[in-house]
Each structure stands twice: as C-alpha cells, then as structure tokens.
Amino acid sequence: MPTTVSKARILVVDDEAAQMKALCDTLPGGDYEAVGFTDGHAALAELRRARCDLLLADLMMPGMDGITLLRAAQEIDPDLVGIIMTGDGTITTAVEAMKAGALDYILKPFKLSVVIPVLERALAVRRLRLENAELAQRVRERTTELEAANRELEAFSYSVAHDLRGPLSVIVGYAETLIDDHAAQWPDGPGKLVGAIMASGEHMQRLIDGLLRLSRLGRQPLSKGAVDTGALVREVVDELRRQHDRREVTVHVGDIPACVGDQALLRQVLVNLLANAFKFTRAREKPLITVIGWTEAGERIYCVRDNGAGFDMQQADKLFSAFQRFHDSDQYEGTGIGLSIASRIVQRHGGRIWATAEIGKGAAFYFSIPD
Known part of the structure; x- marks a missing residue:
C-alpha cells in the first residue's frame, strides 16, 4: 500500500487581499495547503488552532509587520520556518528578516519558479528541525529511563x-x-x-x-567547590608513604592545576589510582610514580603513571568494570572495585577516565574534570 504524504501547510499573510489570494491560488495544490490571512492576529489564532509548517508573511503591514508576526509565531511554534515577502529588496531588509529568525526572503512581484525552490528549502529545514526535536525528546526519555x-x-x-x-x-x-x-x-x-x-x-x-x-x-550528592588538586595529591602521597614505610618509592609530583569538584570524592579517585601505583610497583627494584596535570580544551587532565606490572591493553575495555582483576590475587591483593569507583566519580563530574599500559613496563591512568 503506498504511503500517504501529508501536504505542507503554509500560512500566507499579506494585508493586500488580492496579493494574498493570488499566491494561495498559485501554489501547487498537490504539494501545498495554503491558508491565507490579511491580518496578523487572525493568522496567529489559526496557528494556535492548527499545525502550520511555514509562515510566508509580508514585511510591511499595518498593525503588525512581518517581522513582529514571525517572532510571535515562533513563540507559538519554535520549529516554524519563516519567509519574509517584500517589494523593497535591500540588504537591510534581508538582515532584519534574518535577525528576526526568517530563513529567507522573496521579492514581489512573485515568480513561481523562484518561490517554489525557496519554499522547498524552508520545508526541508522544517523537517530537519522536527526530526531533531523528536530525537532530542527520545534522548531525554531514554535518559530518564536509564537514570x-x-x-x-x-x-x-x-x-x-x-x-x-x-x-x-x-x-x-x-x-x-x-x-x-x-x-x-x-x-x-x-x-x-x-x-x-x-x-x-x-x-x-x-x-x-x-x-x-x-x-x-x-x-551521594556532589558538593562542588574549588579544589587545590596539587595539595590533594601531595596529601595522598604522604599518607601512602606512611603505609609503605618499609619501601623506597620515588614519587615525582609535577605542576597540578586546580579544578572545581567535590573534594572528598576527587580525593578518593587519587587514593585509588595512587594506591594501585604503589601496589603494582611492589616487584620493582626502583619503583617510580609520576603525577602530572595540565589544561587542555576546557578540561583539567591529570595523569598517574608508574613503572609497575602494567596490563594487557586488549583487556582495557573491562578495566573500569566492577570486580575486574587482571592479576592473580596471590600476587596482588584487592577486589577490583577501586577503578570502578574512580570511574563512577569522574563520570559524575562530567569527565573522562582512561588508561594506557604495557605488560611489565607500567601503566598510566588519566582522568579529566571539565572547567
């Protein structure tokens, strides 16, 4: 059975009744349903009553000009596409029409060969706007369901x-x-x-x-504020040094940019990443851990790097899942929950977390916090 395609409904507004009727009669009836008015207020009432895809309005009209009408119409239907008609085809006219939200303008007297392509372009934009609005609504609904x-x-x-x-x-x-x-x-x-x-x-x-x-x-709600990330790193490193006081672990802390976030939760991220670095360098004769940070493309990026056991990057997609372990428990203790917690905290801040590694040569963990 063939699919029925609804006609594009066009709201034509021109204070000159003859002009308005001529345009409505000229538009191909098989493709368009033209509804004509000589008064802006009556046109707005029709728009409130029934769907229209496109507003074709004269620029100069008594009581309510075309630009004012277009702005009022887009308050009723933000996805409505507007085209301004004018006999005064100046650059100023075009600029004012575009500022008001018009997609295009056409000149009087009309030539159907000129009008139809303009209408088709405008209706294509209308369809794209509606598809985007529908997609955005579906994304919102899906997000609500997922939450x-x-x-x-x-x-x-x-x-x-x-x-x-x-x-x-x-x-x-x-x-x-x-x-x-x-x-x-x-x-x-x-x-x-x-x-x-x-x-x-x-x-x-x-x-x-x-x-x-x-x-x-x-x-747990986020309690955001200014975070001196460098001081936080040094505090966590000092705490871990006390816990591993029988080991000589070299830790280099570079310049660490501050950020805005939940200090307690970000401290937990650093604890988890640095504790892993201390743990997985246990077999190294000269364990080395480096912590650096920088600002890039609206993000504060932090890196905890070590020269420890590393891991196989082919398993990296599982790295931040709960209870995932890449090493035998008799070698390295743990439950595999720490990286999952770090990932959840970073994601709640709107950031990213990722890692690079090589077996036997160490790992580097990165996370970002948006400005």
Missing part, C-alpha cells in the same frame, strides 16, 4: 549487599571461633578447610563492602 533503571539497580545492589552482611558475618564469626577454640585438636585436613571457609568469607565481606561503596556513589 531510573540505574537508581533501581543501585538500590537493589545496596539492599542485597546490606542483607548479605549479616549471615556472612555469622559464617566468618563461627569459623573464627572454631579455629580459636578447636584448631589445636584438629588434624591438618579439617583445619585447612575451616581456614579456607574463613578466608573466603572475609574476601566476600570485602567484595560486599566494595559493592556498598559503589552503590552509595549514585545517591
């Missing part, structure tokens, strides 16, 4: 993690009691089994704690 789904997922994650903590604590507690009270009486086999239960339970507790921290990020 609601994310909130539900975060609430579900929080609820599940919170509910799991109680029975898991009982399991770990009983295992610990058995070890403390009866380990000396057991042969090696049962003792190892209970020890494995306790170790696995403690690991699961750490995973649950990470899941709770991740779910809380979605509900």
Whole structure:
C-alpha cells in the first residue's frame, strides 16, 4: 500500500487581499495547503488552532509587520520556518528578516519558479528541525529511563549487599571461633578447610563492602567547590608513604592545576589510582610514580603513571568494570572495585577516565574534570 504524504501547510499573510489570494491560488495544490490571512492576529489564532509548517508573511503591514508576526509565531511554534515577502529588496531588509529568525526572503512581484525552490528549502529545514526535536525528546526519555533503571539497580545492589552482611558475618564469626577454640585438636585436613571457609568469607565481606561503596556513589550528592588538586595529591602521597614505610618509592609530583569538584570524592579517585601505583610497583627494584596535570580544551587532565606490572591493553575495555582483576590475587591483593569507583566519580563530574599500559613496563591512568 503506498504511503500517504501529508501536504505542507503554509500560512500566507499579506494585508493586500488580492496579493494574498493570488499566491494561495498559485501554489501547487498537490504539494501545498495554503491558508491565507490579511491580518496578523487572525493568522496567529489559526496557528494556535492548527499545525502550520511555514509562515510566508509580508514585511510591511499595518498593525503588525512581518517581522513582529514571525517572532510571535515562533513563540507559538519554535520549529516554524519563516519567509519574509517584500517589494523593497535591500540588504537591510534581508538582515532584519534574518535577525528576526526568517530563513529567507522573496521579492514581489512573485515568480513561481523562484518561490517554489525557496519554499522547498524552508520545508526541508522544517523537517530537519522536527526530526531533531523528536530525537532530542527520545534522548531525554531514554535518559530518564536509564537514570531510573540505574537508581533501581543501585538500590537493589545496596539492599542485597546490606542483607548479605549479616549471615556472612555469622559464617566468618563461627569459623573464627572454631579455629580459636578447636584448631589445636584438629588434624591438618579439617583445619585447612575451616581456614579456607574463613578466608573466603572475609574476601566476600570485602567484595560486599566494595559493592556498598559503589552503590552509595549514585545517591551521594556532589558538593562542588574549588579544589587545590596539587595539595590533594601531595596529601595522598604522604599518607601512602606512611603505609609503605618499609619501601623506597620515588614519587615525582609535577605542576597540578586546580579544578572545581567535590573534594572528598576527587580525593578518593587519587587514593585509588595512587594506591594501585604503589601496589603494582611492589616487584620493582626502583619503583617510580609520576603525577602530572595540565589544561587542555576546557578540561583539567591529570595523569598517574608508574613503572609497575602494567596490563594487557586488549583487556582495557573491562578495566573500569566492577570486580575486574587482571592479576592473580596471590600476587596482588584487592577486589577490583577501586577503578570502578574512580570511574563512577569522574563520570559524575562530567569527565573522562582512561588508561594506557604495557605488560611489565607500567601503566598510566588519566582522568579529566571539565572547567
């Protein structure tokens, strides 16, 4: 069955009735539905009553000129396309019409061969505006749906993690009691089994704690302000040095630009990235960590680089997913939640986070905060 294409509805406004009627009668009826008025107020009433695709208005009219009419019409329908008709084809006329939002203008007396191409261009713009408006509406609706789904997922994650903590604590507690009270009486086999239960339970507790921290990020409001990022980096480095006081780790901190953000959350990003740098340089004879920052294209970009274990870039797409680990747990401890938390914080600031690495040669983590 052939698709029915609706005619383009054109609102023709000219205070000279003969001119208005002549134009309405001249426009091809198979393609256009022309509706004519000699008064701007009557034309606006029609626009409020029914859809129109294009306004074709005379520039000079008593009571309401074409530019005033066009502005009022676009308040009713912002996607309406306007063309101004004039017998005074000066540059000033064209400029004023364009300033008022007109797409084009045509001169009197009319030549159909000139008018039709102008109308077609204007209607193409009208269709593009409507398609863009529809797309924007669909994006808004989809964004709202995704935000609601994310909130539900975060609430579900929080609820599940919170509910799991109680029975898991009982399991770990009983295992610990058995070890403390009866380990000396057991042969090696049962003792190892209970020890494995306790170790696995403690690991699961750490995973649950990470899941709770991740779910809380979605509900925690941002408290933005000026952040001295350089001072924050040095504070975190000093804290990590105290935790790793038996190691000699060289840390170079360059010029770090300040930014605007949530200081507590950005501190957590730096803690997670720098803690990883300290951890994954553990096997290096001369561990080296470098922190730099710069301003580029409206963003403050920060980089934490190390000469540690690195990772395979073919797995980089999984890097910031929760509970993803690229190294064996017997080599490097952790739950795989830290980078996911860092990524969530940066995204909530409207920024980006990414990494480059090479196995055995270290990694560099970057994140940006918009100005």
